[in-house]
Amino acid sequence: MLYDQQGTDTRDDRLVLRPLTLDDAEACYSWNSDERVTKYMSYSTCTDISQTVNWIKSAMIDKADWNWAFVLKEVNKVIGTGSIGPNTQMKGYWSIGYNLHYDYWHKGYCTEAMRAIIDFAHTKLGVNKICSEHAVDNPRSGKVLEKCGLKFDHFGEYSKIDGSQTYKAKFYKLEWK
Numbered sequence: 001m002l003y004d005q006q007g008t009d010t011r012d013d014r015l016v017l018r019p020l021t022l023d024d025a026e027a028c029y030s031w032n033s034d035e036r037v038t039k040y041m042s043y044s045t046c047t048d049i050s051q052t053v054n055w056i057k058s059a060m061i062d063k064a065d066w067n068w069a070f071v072l073k074e075v076n077k078v079i080g081t082g083s084i085g086p087n088t089q090m091k092g093y094w095s096i097g098y099n100l101h102y103d104y105w106h107k108g109y110c111t112e113a114m115r116a117i118i119d120f121a122h123t124k125l126g127v128n129k130i131c132s133e134h135a136v137d138n139p140r141s142g143k144v145l146e147k148c149g150l151k152f153d154h155f156g157e158y159s160k161i162d163g164s165q166t167y168k169a170k171f172y173k174l175e176w177k
Helices: 021-033 049-061 109-125 141-146
Strands: 016-017 066-070 077-086 094-100 129-135 151-159 165-177
Touching: 016 109, 021 049, 021 077, 021 094, 066 109, 077 109, 094 109, 109 129, 109 141, 129 141, 129 151, 141 151, 141 165
Parallel strands: 094 129
Antiparallel strands: 016 066, 066 077, 077 094, 129 165, 151 165
């Protein structure tokens, strides 16, 4: 699925993961303008494609994070994105995050992509500690984390970037010894 930023496809999976680019703005806007998708995300629902373009630009500028587009191999269509990067609040941990077009929910795509991203970070970047969280009211996201090997650690909260909402959350960790 991936093992470098060129989008190398090294296994026979349903997805190819490749670097996120500005050419992906329209596809990304199709889900980050959908309130069903953004309900529990840290960002607010986009109302204009320029917001999506700005989000992609900021992701491309932040060289500490690795950001990928999830491309459905059989039709060469971007259906989601995922990232991993150093966590600013938990020293030594890297955080994962993902979003996926609503039409592709509950089909295992996020789990497939995030397993590959976690494997890449561990085997190629030497990352040994990964964390993430999800809203308590969004248990399906927790299932993705669990299927990727993360274990529940504690309850807490997180807020949208603009401060408009705060969610009760479950926090997860994965560590290699």
